[in-house]
Amino acid sequence: MKALTVVPGTSGSAELSEVPEPPVSDGPILVETLSVGICGTDLEILAGEYGWAPPGRERLVLGHESLGRVLEAPDGGPVAAGDLVVGIVRRPDPVPCANCAVLEWDFCRNGRYTERGIKERDGYLSERYRITPDFVVKVDPSLGRLGVLLEPTSVVAKAWEDVDRIGGRAHWAPRSVLVTGAGPIGVLAALIGVERGLDVHVLDRVEAGVKPDLVRALGATYHHGTVAETGLTPDVVIECTGVASVVLDAMTHVGPGGVVCLTGVSSGGHPIEVDEGALNRSMVLENVAVVGSVNANRRHYEQAAATLAAADRDVLARVVTRRVPLEQWASALERHDDDVKVAIDVA
Ligand code: BGC
Numbered sequence: 001m002k003a004l005t006v007v008p009g010t011s012g013s014a015e016l017s018e019v020p021e022p023p024v025s026d027g028p029i030l031v032e033t034l035s036v037g038i039c040g041t042d043l044e045i046l047a048g049e050y051g052w053a054p055p056g057r058e059r060l061v062l063g064h065e066s067l068g069r070v071l072e073a074p075d076g077g078p079v080a081a082g083d084l085v086v087g088i089v090r091r092p093d094p095v096p097c098a099n100c101a102v103l104e105w106d107f108c109r110n111g112r113y114t115e116r117g118i119k120e121r122d123g124y125l126s127e128r129y130r131i132t133p134d135f136v137v138k139v140d141p142s143l144g145r146l147g148v149l150l151e152p153t154s155v156v157a158k159a160w161e162d163v164d165r166i167g168g169r170a171h172w173a174p175r176s177v178l179v180t181g182a183g184p185i186g187v188l189a190a191l192i193g194v195e196r197g198l199d200v201h202v203l204d205r206v207e208a209g210v211k212p213d214l215v216r217a218l219g220a221t222y223h224h225g226t227v228a229e230t231g232l233t234p235d236v237v238i239e240c241t242g243v244a245s246v247v248l249d250a251m252t253h254v255g256p257g258g259v260v261c262l263t264g265v266s267s268g269g270h271p272i273e274v275d276e277g278a279l280n281r282s283m284v285l286e287n288v289a290v291v292g293s294v295n296a297n298r299r300h301y302e303q304a305a306a307t308l309a310a311a312d313r314d315v316l317a318r319v320v321t322r323r324v325p326l327e328q329w330a331s332a333l334e335r336h337d338d339d340v341k342v343a344i345d346v347a
Pocket residue numbers: 039040041042064089090115118151152155294295296
């Protein structure tokens with residue numbers, strides 16, 4: 001079967017390879033891949049800056065934002081042939097650490113977790129894959145190919161859960177949220193904010209085009225420029241750019257008792273000047289909390305499945321701005337100004 005593979009650590013090594021059928025040892029459920037989303041992590045792997053091949057192998061099958069259709073599944077299990085499904089990305093470490101032991105692998109403490117398509121385990125960007133019942137999540141069939149948005153939605157579902165748990169240290173009834181960055185993670189974070197009835201603001205660099213229109217269609221307010229220029233003191237900031245100056249602005253402008261959740265991965269190497277004393281003073285005197293958040297466990301995938309099932313299909317369809325057939329995979333990896341989520345259609 002065909003698969004998009006890469007040699008981690010080697011830029012420009014991606015190719016459409018002929019690989020063996022998925023091994024039965026990967027699980028009793030056989031899935032036909034329909035569509036796989038591409039994200040910043042994939043681009044980092046393709047640039048040779050991230051990613052690990054499975055032990056003893058040179059190449060890794062890429063792809064962690066999957067959508068597939070079950071071809072074969074054991075009777076009486078959670079999924080049956082014909083179901084639309086998404087595969088969970090992370091597997092707990094083999095030791096396991098205290099968090100992996102209770103299936104909170106998104107908080108793995110020893111770094112020995114594996115991730116499909118990222119770290120030491122083949123991904124989903126192959127014509128077929130196999131999986132065990134505990135790592136497959138059913139998608140509302142009415143979502144069709146929009147189910148490819150489930151994995152990135154699981155990551156923001158976790159971010160929102162973190163925000164709520166930290167906010168809940170005192171009376172917590174947030175009214176406003178600022179999302180920085182109108183990429184897929186930002187847009188999906190805003191979607192959850194709107195579903196919760198919050199006053200949602202999204203900030204990005206662009207002045208016009210697909211992103212501002214999409215944010216307005218979601219029912220949120222669009223801003224460009226700096227955080228300060230929005231004039232907001234939001235209860236929550238979900239930071240999705242990873243840009244140092246935006247991260248700092250978020251910490252400075254969040255409202256009293258507010259929570260800033262960092263989801264963007266910075267490249268590093270771009271130091272900026274910070275008045276640490278002033279920042280410390282305002283954070284202490286206003287009980288500001290800053291939390292980093294990555295990955296998702298099964299609970300977050302289920303929350304994400306419910307979020308997408310309840311969302312307006314026309315708006316979701318606008319999040320997937322480009323679909324590319326597998327043979328033209330290379331064009332899916334180019335970044336266009338108006339891209340939000342780009343997906344490779346495998347079948
Ligand atoms: C994925 C996460 C993963 C992270 C770090 C993200 O793109 O969505 O599941 O944990 O990369 O590898």
